[in-house]
Amino acid sequence: MKKANGCNPSNNDYEECYLFDPQILHDLEFENQKSASYKPEINLTNLGEGLTIRPLCISDYDKGYLSLLNQLTEVGDVSREQFEERFQLMKSQPNLYYTVVIEDTVMHRVVGTTTLVKEMHFIRQCGFRGRIEDVIVHSSYQGKQLGKLLVDALTLLSKRLGCYMVSLECDDRVVPFYSKFGYVKEEEHNYMLRRFIPK
């Protein structure tokens, strides 16, 4: 069996520890199906020196996963116990939560992440809708095309999983970035929200 980064090899738990089956990423045919272009060329098996992409593991709690998310928005104080509980709850809904991380395996740090959530609906013939959430690359690792790779991969995954659409929310300044993967702002569609806790 393939050694999995971030898992405890002594427990025989390579597969147990992942949020979802890592084979799903390997099967993406990223090279043929990607939306963006990469210079220099990187892909899901060759991200650059010491970098690897894989599903989230519980051990990522100790590899700075939450402090990375904190570069995107407020995370708050999340204990290991809370993290594990949420991880197991997400994992217990098979095939709905796809959080991927990029790890710097030399530093043992999570340096990039995003999540695809696959929602179930009755509309669109009991369709599935994808949402790309929480895209963040560590400030020290920006400029290496890692954000591009993350969004490209999970957009492709949403299509593979049979979603009838995939959407995301973002600031004006990153609209050109997301356009690279085919995302458009639909004139007649407004994104509205109501916050229960102030930003």
Ligand code: 16G
């Ligand atoms: C960004 C994220 C969104 C996340 C939000 C958190 C992307 C594409 N969008 O909009 O997924 O929920 O930030 O900010 O990553 P908030 O905590 O202020 O809602």
